[in-house]
Amino acid sequence: MAKIVAVANQKGGVGKTTTAVNLSSCVAALGKKVLIVDLDPQGNTTTGYGISKRSVDIGTYEILIGEADARQAVRKTEFRTDVIGSNTRLAGAGLEMIDLPGRESRLRKALAPIQKDYDFIFIDCPPSLDLLTLNGLCACDSILIPVQCEYYALEGLSELISTLKTVRKKYNPYLDIEGVVFTMFSVRYNLTLQVVEQVKKYFGNKVYQTTIPRSIRISEAPSYGQPINFYEPKGKGSEAYMDFAIEFVKSNRPAEAAPKRRRGKAAAEPVETMGLADVKMDG
Template sequence: MGKIIAIANQKGGVGKTTTAVNLAASLGVLEKKVLLIDADPQANASSGLGINVDDVEMGTYQLLEHTASAKDLIVSTSSPNLDIIPAHIDLVAIEIELVDMEQREYMLRKALAPIKEDYDYIIIDCAPSLGLLTLNALSASDSVLIPIQCEYFALEGLGKLLNTIKSVQKIHNTQLDIEGLLLTMYDSRLRLSNQVVEEVNQHFEGLTFKTIIQRNVRLSEAPSYGESIINYDAASKGSENYLSLANELIQKNS
């Protein structure tokens, strides 16, 4: 039974794409069949897995427009058990084009229905906004994973995101769950990092993943080589963290 997980937070720079790419790669290494969908016009998840974005002729745009089937858009990656539907800058235009369509919030859900059972997990890397693209991702997903960086304004905007999730649950997708909050960019030397961890655990007890993603130089280097952290440096702290997260996710869903 396939599970669709959206990775969302309207704040940029919280480790959303890093999490989408490395969680997907880690699940693949743990022998789960995974599809990553790049639903961000910046297409960083695509380039982060070694895809030359300029060469992408078909991808998430066509998936949402229903001008190509999901099966036709899947590209395999060098990471074990991991496929991707890549994005291209043309995805920027999709929100405008979807506005007049009937059932515009469900375009992604419909497009993914035929392939959902082909994968153990389908991970959607959302754009850093709460627009129609993210709404489509949330309407198509079984759950949402929210990365939160261990920095000063960490919880700012979280209320807004949780309200959006509530209204999606009410109107578009009654099945949508919160998979969990993931603390990212943690630096144990900083008092602030520790305060954020405390605060999030206090406010969202039981909703927060035990795994915390630490700040790691190798983790920020990996995308420039078009590789997941697992391929780039399997012995790094970043790799250890994301494998731990993947294990936690699998246990939670077994």
């Protein structure tokens, strides 16, 4: 039974989709059965796996609205990872779901029949708090948070934590924080070290040891429709994401144990605020 992990951050430009695509691909390369769901109307996860959005006749929109089931929407790829893609119709899904029954849990119900087919299901959420993101957070067991080491990243984390508390209280009491990963990482900047210190202070062992460096190759790979471990298998970016995948898999229980957490204790409350005042903007 798959563990479902939402990759989310309300702040854009933090490497959210890049992390979703490359982590899912590298986890699949480790021999795990992986599905990724593109819940972002921009469709960058879809194109990042070499799938044209125009070719997605049955995708995330159709399973949310109830026009198709999830198994019909799954597309096999040459990268060992299955994809439920996004098309242009997804942009209007939020409005269309408002009057539908169980509007916040439609993705969870749609994925339930295929959850047993995978070890991990990743959901790439939009960089905003809307009904699509709410569906992602209600469907998942945990949330993976990519963080860029900049001043405003901490502000974004505070907003995200507030959102998580609301979702736990109203919809998904077992939603846990999978972990925090630093993206576009460079030790050349003092600000980077300050942000790392503050994030580790509040998230502790939820912060991954692996960091994802700034890399031209990581940025180029989506334009070729390939995850980084296929685009440049021996490059620095590929090695970083593979190390991250190994750490991610090792930190997880067997996937078969994941559903039991819904019958266990609710997840612990996250911290409420990040230390913005402790970070100096001195480069």
